Amino acid sequence: MQDRYDPREVERDAQSFWQSHRSFAVTEDRARPKFYCLSMFPYPSGKLHMGHVRNYTIGDVLTRYHRMRGENVLQPMGWDAFGLPAENAAMANGVPPARWTRDNIAYMKRQLQALGFALDWDRELATCDPSYYRWNQWFFTRLFRKGLAYKKTGVVNWDPVDQTVLANEQVIDGRGWRTGALVEKREIPMYFLRITAYAEELLAALDELPGWPERVRLMQKNWIGRSEGVRLAFPYELDGEKKLLWVFTTRADTLAGATFCAVAAEHPIAAWAARRDPKVAAFLEECRRGAFVEAELAQIEKKGLPTGLTCEHPLTGEPIPVWVANYVLMGYGEGAVMAVPAHDERDFDFALRYGLPIKPVIRHPLGDTVPAPWRAEYAEYGTCIHSGKYDGLAYQEAVDAIAADLRAKGLGEKQVQWRLRDWGISRQRYWGCPVPIVHCPACGDVPVPDEQLPVVLPEHLVPDGTGNPLAKMPEFTSTPCPSCGKPARRETDTMDTFVDSSWYFARFACVDNERQMVDERARYWMPVDQYIGGIEHAILHLLYSRFFQRVMRDEKLLEVSEPFTNLLTQGMVLAESFYLETPEGRREWVHPSEVEPQRDAKGRICGGIRRSDRATLAYDGLGTMSKSKNNGVDPQQLIERYGADTARFFVIFASPPTNTLEWSDEGVEGSSRFLKRLWAYCAKFDEPGPIMAEDLARATRFEIHSVLKQANYDLSKHQLNTVASAAMKMLNALERFRGGRNRTTEDGLSILLRLLAPITPHICHTLWRELRFGEDVMKAQWPEPDPKALEQDEIEYVVQVNGKKRGTLVVPKALESREVESMVRASDVVKRYIADLSIRKVIVVPGRLINIVV
RNA sequence: GCCCGGGUGGCGAAACUGGUAGACGCAGGGGACUUAAAAUCCCCAGGCCGCAAGGCCAUGACGGUUCGAGUCCGUCCCUGGGCACCA
Numbered sequence: 001m002q003d004r005y006d007p008r009e010v011e012r013d014a015q016s017f018w019q020s021h022r023s024f025a026v027t028e029d030r031a032r033p034k035f036y037c038l039s040m041f042p043y044p045s046g047k048l049h050m051g052h053v054r055n056y057t058i059g060d061v062l063t064r065y066h067r068m069r070g071e072n073v074l075q076p077m078g079w080d081a082f083g084l085p086a087e088n089a090a091m092a093n094g095v096p097p098a099r100w101t102r103d104n105i106a107y108m109k110r111q112l113q114a115l116g117f118a119l120d121w122d123r124e125l126a127t128c129d130p131s132y133y134r135w136n137q138w139f140f141t142r143l144f145r146k147g148l149a150y151k152k153t154g155v156v157n158w159d160p161v162d163q164t165v166l167a168n169e170q171v172i173d174g175r176g177w178r179t180g181a182l183v184e185k186r187e188i189p190m191y192f193l194r195i196t197a198y199a200e201e202l203l204a205a206l207d208e209l210p211g212w213p214e215r216v217r218l219m220q221k222n223w224i225g226r227s228e229g230v231r232l233a234f235p236y237e238l239d240g241e242k243k244l245l246w247v248f249t250t251r252a253d254t255l256a257g258a259t260f261c262a263v264a265a266e267h268p269i270a271a272w273a274a275r276r277d278p279k280v281a282a283f284l285e286e287c288r289r290g291a292f293v294e295a296e297l298a299q300i301e302k303k304g305l306p307t308g309l310t311c312e313h314p315l316t317g318e319p320i321p322v323w324v325a326n327y328v329l330m331g332y333g334e335g336a337v338m339a340v341p342a343h344d345e346r347d348f349d350f351a352l353r354y355g356l357p358i359k360p361v362i363r364h365p366l367g368d369t370v371p372a373p374w375r376a377e378y379a380e381y382g383t384c385i386h387s388g389k390y391d392g393l394a395y396q397e398a399v400d401a402i403a404a405d406l407r408a409k410g411l412g413e414k415q416v417q418w419r420l421r422d423w424g425i426s427r428q429r430y431w432g433c434p435v436p437i438v439h440c441p442a443c444g445d446v447p448v449p450d451e452q453l454p455v456v457l458p459e460h461l462v463p464d465g466t467g468n469p470l471a472k473m474p475e476f477t478s479t480p481c482p483s484c485g486k487p488a489r490r491e492t493d494t495m496d497t498f499v500d501s502s503w504y505f506a507r508f509a510c511v512d513n514e515r516q517m518v519d520e521r522a523r524y525w526m527p528v529d530q531y532i533g534g535i536e537h538a539i540l541h542l543l544y545s546r547f548f549q550r551v552m553r554d555e556k557l558l559e560v561s562e563p564f565t566n567l568l569t570q571g572m573v574l575a576e577s578f579y580l581e582t583p584e585g586r587r588e589w590v591h592p593s594e595v596e597p598q599r600d601a602k603g604r605i606c607g608g609i610r611r612s613d614r615a616t617l618a619y620d621g622l623g624t625m626s627k628s629k630n631n632g633v634d635p636q637q638l639i640e641r642y643g644a645d646t647a648r649f650f651v652i653f654a655s656p657p658t659n660t661l662e663w664s665d666e667g668v669e670g671s672s673r674f675l676k677r678l679w680a681y682c683a684k685f686d687e688p689g690p691i692m693a694e695d696l697a698r699a700t701r702f703e704i705h706s707v708l709k710q711a712n713y714d715l716s717k718h719q720l721n722t723v724a725s726a727a728m729k730m731l732n733a734l735e736r737f738r739g740g741r742n743r744t745t746e747d748g749l750s751i752l753l754r755l756l757a758p759i760t761p762h763i764c765h766t767l768w769r770e771l772r773f774g775e776d777v778m779k780a781q782w783p784e785p786d787p788k789a790l791e792q793d794e795i796e797y798v799v800q801v802n803g804k805k806r807g808t809l810v811v812p813k814a815l816e817s818r819e820v821e822s823m824v825r826a827s828d829v830v831k832r833y834i835a836d837l838s839i840r841k842v843i844v845v846p847g848r849l850i851n852i853v854v
Numbered sequence: 855g856c857c858c859g860g861g862u863g864g865c866g867a868a869a870c871u872g873g874u875a876g877a878c879g880c881a882g883g884g885g886a887c888u889u890a891a892a893a894u895c896c897c898c899a900g901g902c903c904g905c906a907a908g909g910c911c912a913u914g915a916c917g918g919u920u921c922g923a924g925u926c927c928g929u930c931c932c933u934g935g936g937c938a939c940c941a
Contacts, residue, residue: 295936540938621933654879799874800922842921
């Protein structure tokens with residue numbers, strides 16, 4: 001065996017062993033428990049980033065651990081290959097997205113292979129392959145026929161110069177990223193998936209996902225957002241016609257305090273008002289150019305105008321003015337609200353601003369009045385006042401009574417409202433899965449029949465930023481209607497890439513099936529037993545996948561309802577970012593490795609200096625590594641310099657998987673040092689050494705097995721950083737005894753190598769063979785601590801006086817608490833710290849600690 | 855703004871779900887080896903006071919519960935993620 005650790009050689013040998021033995025190819029095997037371990041597939045952006053390395057190393061550690069436990073483990077890999085960056089790259093370089101994407105896949109695949117992941121590459125898939133996306137299309141047409149996919153208008157960002165739809169990401173400060181033009185909202189027809197039909201089930205089932213982090217379940221719960229309330233109507237008359245303005249409220253108990261109503265800018269009443277009043281029209285125009293994403297919408301100044309319409313209070317018949325306000329969302333509830341300024345903060349601000357009446361109707365903790373400024377107590381539940389017959393009622397009683405009365409008048413009823421909206425999947429973009437619909441002047445929207453699928457996306461096009469190139473391609477758009485055969489137009493919208501990623505995990509089971517979306521094998525492998533991916537996907541991707549899984553279940557394609565039994569959400573890899581503001585106001589992002597950070601008095605980074613030219617840079621804080629901010633650390637250099645095992649060990653050791661990881665290059669060196677030390681220890685393992693004294697052997701054995709016990713516990717909790725620490729502790733324990741193979745060191749080293757094998761598989765593979773422990777460490781049995789090695793005759797108690805540590809006491813193991821107590825009363829510690837004070841109480845925590853209260 | 859996390863030495867972290875705060879590492883200091891350096895090995899190391907024994911202070915801040923709080927409760931500060939067309 002070589003003296004020097006050469007990762008390149010070790011990794012090449014191990015990888016070729018796995019390849020020639022087809023070590024990671026798996027098939028259905030009902031004799032063993034199956035374990036489907038999946039990491040979120042990457043978008044092929046060019047090269048792996050640290051987040052990928054972290055994600056896939058965590059997944060690989062769990063995969064190999066479960067394999068060594070004798071389970072039938074599937075770990076596949078694929079590519080989330082459609083998406084916007086490919087179009088951007090195409091525009092920048094004039095290369096078709098297809099070629100850019102496939103080149104990236106080839107490069108990133110080599111990187112994944114270099115990292116030695118135990119992947120079954122036979123199952124590789126890319127969502128941009130027709131063999132994959134045809135099943136998106138097939139499934140869509142089934143949903144369309146069932147009404148679970150449907151068409152309605154939706155709002156998009158419109159760049160009036162490029163005449164194109166922009167993604168939210170492409171809108172910067174309200175302007176198009178390429179043209180700088182003010183972006184407008186535009187309503188266009190789109191296809192939606194009826195996820196709201198599953199809202200109730202998606203919510204209820206969260207309680208039966210013990211393998212998911214509590215916080216993810218909570219986020220999903222809040223996202224789905226079930227609220228119980230009352231849908232009620234304010235009658236009004238328009239052009240001699242009686243009409244109803246419907247609103248939804250969770251606070252029907254405050255109805256008597258409603259002093260005005262407010263409608264969203266997109267509400268029909270707002271449109272009506274705009275036709276009569278140019279000021280309203282201008283306001284709507286302003287809203288149309290205003291914020292689009294919810295985060296901005298929630299922070300804009302609350303503004304509004306009277307529509308000129310007055311309706312009746314449904315209880316009192318009093319006149320209630322109707323306003324249009326920019327804080328009312330068309331997408332939630334009825335697109336209109338009743339405003340109760342006394343008990344709702346937004347309504348309160350709005351009423352103050354426009355001098356609208358504020359009428360308190362709830363007795364809150366601060367009293368019966370609501371003087372400005374706003375206090376959170378005003379919104380609390382309390383008993384009704386100034387509410388006529390409802391006075392004195394508590395929240396629920398009031399809601400029940402009011403709902404019943406409204407119902408009797410036909411002006412309202414209790415309703416469950418969801419925050420969740422249907423999923424708009426149409427994208428006016430080229431590089432995606434074509435929506436399989438043909439528009440026929442005679443037959444309407446006709447789904448493409450199964451035998452004509454897939455609708456193949458032409459791959460040679462290069463988008464130019466002015467709309468979808470498919471729309472300019474008659475060979476694509478002109479097609480006979482599948483229903484009547486007359487000339488018709490093919491839909492050019494493509495699907496949201498979240499559709500692709502909502503079921504790929506099932507397809508890995510049967511990538512080669514050309515006849516079916518999924519088959520028997522998918523029913524064997526599903527659900528995914530362990531899913532691993534970034535916390536940033538906690539809501540959308542995971543919710544869409546849960547929805548898809550249920551629809552597939554209802555289509556009798558799969559049996560289970562939940563796609564992912566256990567979920568590990570890894571923390572993001574963060575890095576600092578710095579930029580130089582150019583004279584034109586653009587930001588030129590400078591890579592952190594080229595920056596000397598500058599710190600303020602508190603030691604916080606507040607800016608930076610570029611090393612090359614001493615330019616002063618602005619600091620943009622810590623954030624996720626991204627191309628746009630030029631702050632990514634390229635793992636390739638790490639792998640080339642230190643080898644895959646060091647890179648793997650480091651990302652596992654640096655931080656627990658769920659923590660965010662603030663990247664720093666220091667520390668990698670230590671991981672490399674540990675592997676070199678391990679190698680050096682093993683290289684001398686067979687050299688003769690001194691005879692090991694019995695008590696040293698016993699102590700070493702105790703150390704190894706107790707560390708192993710803890711490591712196994714940590715593994716079960718997925719706390720992998722301490723498993724890496726455990727391996728280091730084991731090597732430290734073995735090194736205290738220098739050289740020589742004996743029963744103790746052999747036992748210890750074989751445990752160490754097996755414990756470490758999932759993290760650094762290459763070096764462990766080689767050492768396992770070199771030291772003749774066996775043929776393949778991956779086939780070795782997972783180590784369990786020997787209870788005999790853990791036995792101890794004596795226990796060391798910590799002795800505290802009034803909760804402060806004052807000493808220790810070694811006590812024979814078998815003693816009862818009472819006996820321990822009398823021993824401690826006679827001990828030096830008591831003599832020294834207590835002297836003549838009287839002992840009030842002695843608390844003995846068995847096996848651990850004694851606290852004397854004086 | 856709303857929803858969900860996190861905050862422990864100079865740095866990454868650990869602490870068996872209320873019981874010895876800082877395991878294991880990184881960076882640092884000292885030493886050995888070397889002509890020298892690198893590599894490797896050994897030792898030291900939370901802060902303050904003290905020659906030492908030892909004492910006091912310390913888990914973002916301030917309160918609370920408890921014999922005992924990094925851990926539980928309350929308020930506040932800082933910070934990361936998500937907010938539906940980035941993936």
